[in-house]
């Protein structure tokens with residue numbers, strides 16, 4: 001008998017093991033749902049897979065008579081637009097502030113405490129302030145998401161810059177690099193692949209603030225829809241929407257990993 | 273011509289004295305080996321000469337002028353590790369110094385200028401034996417090749433002094449040997465001064481023209497931090513004699529021919 005830690009599955013069994021829990025969860029849901037529907041065919045809490053299909057078809061393939069739109073797709077479009085713009089703004093703020101704070105001692109002395117404190121403010125607690133200041137429209141929602149994500153990126157970038165080996169910076173100076181040239185060609189390129197890791201970690205909070213903002217005030221979006229149909233206990237819509245949001249988040253994560261592998265082959269190299 | 277002078281330099285870190293009263297005159301085209309026990313302050317000595325640290329007392333002159341208070345192009349450096357940039361290809365690592373000199377704003381060159389700099393970098397890479405690795409990333413190179421790259425990268429800006437801090441400390445004996453040859457040859461070709469820190473005495477003596485040993489000579493058991501290291505011996509090494517005699521030989525040959 002070898003130690004447990006020395007047994008590892010091959011490719012095929014590994015894949016099977018990865019899929020197995022999903023199948024199990026699906027099976028458990030299906031049995032429970034069938035049992036409830038057998039007792040009460042009008043049960044709304046655990047709809048059958050076929051009612052999910054019907055609800056999705058209604059939302060995604062038919063034009064909504066009230067708004068004249070395919071609700072599923074407009075919700076998706078509106079939410080993704082909000083998510084991507086907030087991530088873009090946060091990334092730009094995070095890169096610029098993070099690099100100058102991490103690289104320039106005087107800026108660090110002046111700003112790092114401020115950023116640390118700002119990052120501790122619970123964004124949802126100041127949502128009412130945002131609504132008062134910016135109204136119920138898009139800006140308040142974007143600002144909420146940016147406040148939720150940007151301080152983390154600023155701090156993570158600043159830390160990353162601080163962790164670059166000091167020898168590199170000395171070497172760069174002996175090659176005649178100015179502070180600006182060092183930012184452009186030594187610091188920024190080495191921050192980029194790590195920024196992708198930070199974005200991956202930020203996806204969770206970004207979705208959280210997106211859905212919170214949409215739930216409270218919105219005219220559309222995935223979070224808005226979920227909270228809207230909640231009034232009718234429409235689990236047949238809510239669960240597919242949740243699954244869709246999860247799938248979108250998963251695909252973004254996969255895309256970020258692929259970008260990192262592709263664009264930064266020197267980063268985290270597996271072997272020599 | 274490059275001369276280096278330490279004028280009674282000392283260095284303290286928060287009251288802890290590491291180096292004291294270091295005075296040294298280094299003639300042109302010397303290869304100085306700095307030896308001493310671990311923790312004696314060899315790296316500190318090098319960091320002072322690099323302006324990575326400022327002396328607490330005394331001053332350091334190159335060619336009679338005080339050195340710049342921050343690292344600059346006249347003093348190149350190769351550390352034991354982290355001397356090359358992992359995100360740049362071997363070729364880009366070497367062109368960097370030139371690109372920065374010619375493109376202050378963008379830090380990178382395009383077109384013909386870039387071609388010229390690349391050709392220059394390739395010659396250097398060929399010289400250190402990395403001609404066929406120009407497109408690789410540093411992590412694809414062995415430890416010895418990375419140090420060759422670090423040296424080529426430093427040489428492209430033509431420093432007056434090349435500073436080496438245990439540059440071969442992490443290499444296997446065979447690779448070490450070939451690096452010794454390379455460094456000796458580059459030193460002779462480039463008419464520069466080399467200051468090399470090592471804890472390997474035989475390495476110091478086989479490469480250098482002059483070897484200094486630094487160590488604590490006084491020690492107060494009541495106050496272990498009261499005294500710092502000084503230069504405890506200063507020796508002309510074999511290479512110097514070999515070089516001088518080789519020069520004399522060449523002159524004699526010339527005279528004989530004439």
Ligand SMILES: Nc1ncnc2c1ncn2[C@@H]1O[C@H](COP(=O)(O)OP(=O)(O)O)[C@@H](O)[C@H]1O
Nearest residue numbers: 285288290308309310311312313314315316317
């Ligand atoms: N930045 C620093 N702050 C405080 N002490 C330092 C610093 N750098 C070096 N020292 C101390 O100076 C002494 C000499 O260090 P170093 O020059 O690295 O020795 P060596 O290279 O000879 O092994 C050590 O005792 C070390 O702890």
Ligand SMILES: [Mg+2]
Nearest residue numbers: 314315316438
């Ligand atoms: Mg050392």
